[in-house]
């Protein structure tokens with residue numbers, strides 16, 4: 001598949017947690033009790049030929065279930081840039097954690113691109129009650145299984161081309177079948193890391209994130225991000241509030257809500 005097409009990429013913030021500590025981000029960090037806020041995003045990859053959503057976030061129902069606030073539903077965030085969730089034809093789900101694979105029902109026309117390994121992991125023995133299942137929500141996983149049976153899931157195993165100039169790459173580490181997304185833009189290959197790197201500090205300093213299935217895969221994944229991106233400035237972490245400081249808002253009145261990540265970041 002050619003990479004002749006280029007895209008705009010949008011990061012849309014739909015939730016945040018400000019009462020969070022570094023211990024929740026880093027393993028064996030020296031400043032465990034320092035504050036460490038986190039942002040929650042979905043992403044849109046768009047050009048004249050197609051619009052692809054990366055992750056579906058979580059909705060108000062999930063927010064209530066987890067007593068975790070939400071600023072706006074992902075579909076409301078999408079509507080701000082004229083993307084109708086119900087009309088989206090292709091969605092890449094980076095992994096099945098509740099904040100990435102919720103609100104699937106609002107994407108009634110979508111075909112979902114997932115890694116085989118994530119489905120196996122999310123329906124396998126590690127999901128028996130206990131530590132590993134905490135980041136997943138059974139309803140989300142069941143909805144994805146239903147989508148498999150109705151022919152709306154495209155499985156990938158490793159690296160795959162989704163469209164000209166858009167590829168996915170299995171990283172693992174944080175979740176067994178986690179994939180990042182690489183997108184050709186006017187400035188070259190940008191990598192939407194999702195949770196292959198939650199924060200800049202994770203990949204820049206090779207610090208594993210505290211929610212992890214395989215630390216070795218996670219650390220190898222940091223290196224993979226550098227290989228896939230045209231430069232370190234082309235790697236966009238999945239939850240870092242700094243993304244909204246470094247990249248420009250789509251429009252002035254959308255600062256803190258919708259930012260362009262296909263363009264070069266400010267230093």
Ligand SMILES: [Zn+2]
Nearest residue numbers: 095097174195
């Ligand atoms: Zn995650």
